[in-house]
Amino acid sequence: AHATGPPPSETYDFIIVGGGTAGNALATRLSQGLPKDKILVIEAGPAAQNDDNINIPGFKGRNMGGKYDWSFPTIPQPGFNGRAYNVPRGKVLGGSSAINYITFDRAAAAEYDMWAEVGNPGWNWKTMETAMEKAENYLGGPRGSGTKGPIQVLHNRNSPRIMDAFAPTASNLGIPRNDDSIQGNPIGVSYQPTNINPTSYNRSYSATAYLPLAKSNLKVLTDTLVVKVNLQKKGNLQQAMGVTLSDGTIIKARKEVILSAGAIQSPQLLELSGIGQASILKAAKIKQVIDLPGVGETYNEHLLVRMSFQLKDGYDTADKLAFNATFAAEQWARRLNNQSSFYDDAVAGYIFANWNQVLGDSGAASLVSLARSIVASKPSSPGLKMKLKQLSNPHIPQAEYIFVSNHGGATKTYPPPGHPLHGKPFVSIYGGLMHPLSEGSVHINTSSPLSKPIVDPKFLSNEYDIAALIGILKFARKLALETEPLKSIVVGEYDPGLDAVDNSDERLEEFVRRTTGTIFHPMTTAAMLPRRDGGVVDSKLAVYGTTGNLRVVDASVIPVQISAHPQSAVYGIAERAAEIIVGEWKK
């Protein structure tokens, strides 16, 4: 149904820029819903559906910094002690769904409801839940999970023994077990599913799960970079006529152009096309055609701190693949036999918690009042106001913990040969901050607009984010070092280690600034909001100032940062966009 090849001279009804997570899902649904229309997906990266580095779940980290990763460096971040941070994004058919860490979850119902509250009729938990269900087929999933969608979701068959200790430990710290976390109430401790095909035990992602369902009216062009949306004045508005490729080729669109280039590059393409802030376009010598100050603003991310702990002997973890060739060979043979192995990746434990659970009532109250004073002291976006509002909602996660069965600390490598701890088992606890108050931006490089955009997330640019991460780290230590049953299994903290970083706020802040990273979840950079509030697209995902035939459909449009890993929401946005677009053109 879909081929790759040189740019065709034909005209298409719909051109979708970016064959990523949202792009392939949307293109497939348009091809099914509008079978008489011709649909073109243009993807900058190659097709790589047979690459084991993408497919084998246990290889999930391998593509970071490699040929399938755009690798966008941030500008040096003062809050990170001047560190520049690398933002990975998939540059391959499938986009970031091809290189992500396959956690498949959902945020709290109230978080999606806030999308409507900030001015987007029709976008709420109910509609997003329906849309997310359409995207998935959750094997053995709880009530509320999809059973007919293309993305295969399951609980990993490889469940390392150490995982059994996580939920009871969390429960002993007041975090209740919650196996229905995808039903809009994620608070609690759970073992989350991953997007893996149950037959092949390969990653299930947009290129392998959606595209094969498309009809022959869909064409996919890979290794092809779009540099501009071509616009034509129509009355007071702009109409999208097609796109220009990096070699100058023009491809025409009869009906619509849809940007699904992701949270970094959809804003870049808008600016390259003359849509954005006057000052940036002027500096880049690009003629402004639509004044939209919100393009590239309100860059949101989830922040992550990491620790690792040595376990008593007798627990197999994924680290063993690297130092024990016999174990690795045996595990590989199991994979080839379609049996569980560490090449499947592994079940991970997750906590989604509110501040009262992590910090206690008085700690939570003082952190929330710190947030209030910060937000009150500056002009805030609707997203920021909503974040403040949700800080005290007990149903909305503020902190996330991921319990991973291997060493994944931030300052040390796995103990090398000769080190006394070489060969020992480790677990890691990653602590995530779900609603940091820092909001940054992504804009074209005004002296070289076609090169990588300037990413400035403004990480840790306020006291709340730092205090929150310090609290998150202290709770991680409580989990691993002070609470049974984990306490009796853990030998001690390996990374950073209490000798290097004691539990004082001062040392922890220093550790936070030196090591904090992200969960790779940029969003809200072309937000769906009323225009007067800095919105870039309306609730039909159409760019303001256009006739409605230029849309953005990807993680950029999320109007209020959600606490979930975003891929399920991105698929849901694509499913909803398809309904809206098919509905409009079927009329």
Ligand SMILES: Cc1cc2nc3c(=O)[nH]c(=O)nc-3n(C[C@H](O)[C@H](O)[C@H](O)COP(=O)(O)OP(=O)(O)OC[C@H]3O[C@@H](n4cnc5c(N)ncnc54)[C@H](O)[C@@H]3O)c2cc1C
């Ligand atoms: C390393 C990593 C780990 C992650 N882990 C998880 C996880 O475990 N769970 C989870 O839910 N989420 C995770 N995420 C986040 C999640 O994958 C993303 O939020 C989501 O995939 C974004 O989808 P998108 O459609 O917005 O963009 P993408 O999927 O990134 O798609 C954008 C596509 O557009 C293409 N493109 C860009 N510019 C152009 C251009 N000018 N011309 C042509 N093509 C272009 C890109 O090559 C890309 O294929 C992770 C992300 C990364 C990078």
